[in-house]
Amino acid sequence: MFNVDLHCHSTVSDGALAPAEVAARAKANGVDVWALTDHDEIGGIAEAREAAGDLGMRYVTGVEISITWAGDTIHIVGLNFDETDADLARGLASTRSGRERRAREMAEQLAVAGIPNAFEGALKYVGNPDLISRTHFARYIVETGRCADTTEVFRNFLIEGKPGYVPHRWATLKDAVTWIRNAGGIAVVAHPGRYDLSDLALDSFLKEFKRFGGVGVEVVTGSHTPDEYGRFADVARQYGLLASRGSDFHAPGESHTDLGGLPPLPATLVPVWHDWRL
Numbered sequence: 553m554f555n556v557d558l559h560c561h562s563t564v565s566d567g568a569l570a571p572a573e574v575a576a577r578a579k580a581n582g583v584d585v586w587a588l589t590d591h592d593e594i595g596g597i598a599e600a601r602e603a604a605g606d607l608g609m610r611y612v613t614g615v616e617i618s619i620t621w622a623g624d625t626i627h628i629v630g631l632n633f634d635e636t637d638a639d640l641a642r643g644l645a646s647t648r649s650g651r652e653r654r655a656r657e658m659a660e661q662l663a664v665a666g667i668p669n670a671f672e673g674a675l676k677y678v679g680n681p682d683l684i685s686r687t688h689f690a691r692y693i694v695e696t697g698r699c700a701d702t703t704e705v706f707r708n709f710l711i712e713g714k715p716g717y718v719p720h721r722w723a724t725l726k727d728a729v730t731w732i733r734n735a736g737g738i739a740v741v742a743h744p745g746r747y748d749l750s751d752l753a754l755d756s757f758l759k760e761f762k763r764f765g766g767v768g769v770e771v772v773t774g775s776h777t778p779d780e781y782g783r784f785a786d787v788a789r790q791y792g793l794l795a796s797r798g799s800d801f802h803a804p805g806e807s808h809t810d811l812g813g814l815p816p817l818p819a820t821l822v823p824v825w826h827d828w829r830l
């Protein structure tokens with residue numbers, strides 16, 4: 553039995569540790585097979601792969617792509633692709649491109665809500681100037697004392713209907729899945745329990761995802777409750793999707809699940825790594 557963790561973040565997106573530090577933490581926590589899946593970025597892959605190699609940990613390329621589907625933001629994880637693929641790199645660059653402008657608008661709203669200088673404040677937490685995210689704003693809002701932790705921030709700010717929320721158009725489902733597939737990888741729906749989709753909308757989404765060539769769904773993730781492990785195990789079986797497992801670790805003490813710290817996938821599911829040579 554391998555401890556497989558195929559979802560986490562570094563300073564190349566909104567994580568707090570550098571790729572090599574994430575690798576070391578994964579290894580220390582007993583992870584055998586590891587993917588770094590930064591948001592809309594593959595700039596951490598070289599460092600991650602080298603660190604994993606030094607630690608004797610199996611490394612798999614990864615990315616988490618932001619998409620807009622029927623007005624909702626959804627995340628698609630890509631795994632085991634060729635990171636030198638030019639179309640993938642271009643697609644990710646275009647997906648990242650609106651982030652700074654969006655962040656400036658977020659900061660304007662936060663200023664009106666009594667949190668001035670949030671753009672500069674968030675930037676202090678940013679490791680990659682191309683990837684300023686809501687997480688960086690959340691860390692700054694905690695720093696100002698307005699909220700006790702980032703969970704409280706995401707209840708009162710930065711979400712639809714609250715100050716600091718700026719709607720954004722990310723990649724399309726078709727493009728994200730196609731970039732991943734054409735680079736030789738597999739596409740996996742990230743943390744489906746996190747989206748505000750009706751059963752009907754989830755059904756349409758998963759059918760479309762499969763039609764474009766998507767093959768997997770995260771079942772055991774740090775973003776699901778144990779009840780949701782069961783619910784999405786059923787979904788994986790019902791739709792004939794491979795199952796994935798990943799902590800979605802961002803920062804020590806910030807994410808409730810640490811690297812490698814989740815239960816195994818239910819034994820009756822086919823894991824995304826079933827045909828990888830491990």
Ligand code: AMP
Pocket residue numbers: 566591618684685686687702703706707802
């Ligand atoms: P962005 O891509 O800029 O919209 O930021 C999305 C990121 O915000 C996610 O990847 C999470 O890291 C973080 N996030 C969103 N919602 C929450 C939440 N409720 N609690 C903690 N972090 C959240």
Ligand code: MN
Pocket residue numbers: 561566591687802
């Ligand atoms: Mn994140």
Ligand code: MN
Pocket residue numbers: 616627742743
């Ligand atoms: Mn996500």
Ligand code: MN
Pocket residue numbers: 559560561616800
């Ligand atoms: Mn994530």
